[in-house]
Amino acid sequence: MRAERYVYAIVGHDMRLPPDLTGFGDGQLLMVTWRELAAVTSPLAVGALRRTAEDVLHHNAVVERLQQSGRALPVRFGTIVPDDDAVVQALAVRHAELIGDLARLGDKVELGLIVLWDHLPSTEGHREDDLPPRRADSGDEPGPGTRYLRGRLAASRRDTAVREAARGIVQEVDGALGSRVLERCVSIAPTARIAIRAAFLVEPARFNACQHAIDEVRRRRPDLRFLVSGPWSPYSFVSRDAAVERSALGDSLHDISRWLTLPKTDG
């Protein structure tokens, strides 16, 4: 049966693979090199990838073990290329970017942080009587249009208050972490329950210090709940190549546009 190449990580060409580390189905890990780079792969029969939680965990376990052996960039779960030549071509296409990322991220880890509201921030200072006054000749009860617009205004003010409060939390966390953080990705109020979702790129040796710094913020803010996770391989910080991602994800975007019955976009 023909085997494709499942790709776990990008490493330096001189990395020594841990001898006891294997890929999916106990497949032998192989390095496919191009110049200073190598992709860590294992053979995988066509169609054999299982989309299961166990395989997600195994993918990540391989990446973490590789990072313990040297610099490594995590590749997205589910990345399969037809053969070694295609691996080499993939490395060549993004060579400069991958070299840069490997130097910048290969020996770093990320700390995950989710901050949850216990109670949503109030719209203090924006009371109902701040709303524009009704006209004297408008009658006792506002019409449906007025009620709708007042509702929209109130919702907008709630959203603004939530986002302002979330930005305040980001400032507090940033202040506590200080120069321990090399880079960060922050999403402000991504859902109604979550104030911020963030990833912080740090040196592994500073991970515990960052946890303690966040603990300080947690003690100051008993109105919030802080969920810290990691250390993770630096998945959130790798450079994104729009063209390559569009190529890799093109069929999915096509499917989505079809589901939404939107006109298909070019490019």
Add this chain to the structure above:
Amino acid sequence: MTATMPEAREVALLELLDRVVDHGVVIAGDITISVADVDLIYLGLRVMLTSVERAEELGLCRPPVARGRG
């Protein structure tokens, strides 16, 4: 991987899924995970949580995301 609070332990797998499926290097190959696959993996991780209800209560169960072809 470590976690500092019970809640964090409960959602660590969801955090992992966010990273492994939605981030990481994309090379010029095929991402073979479809929308339905992500849902299945997500469901699998949820089953593995010590307290699915707790994760849901915390509002950490995210909507499905789109990935490449399946």
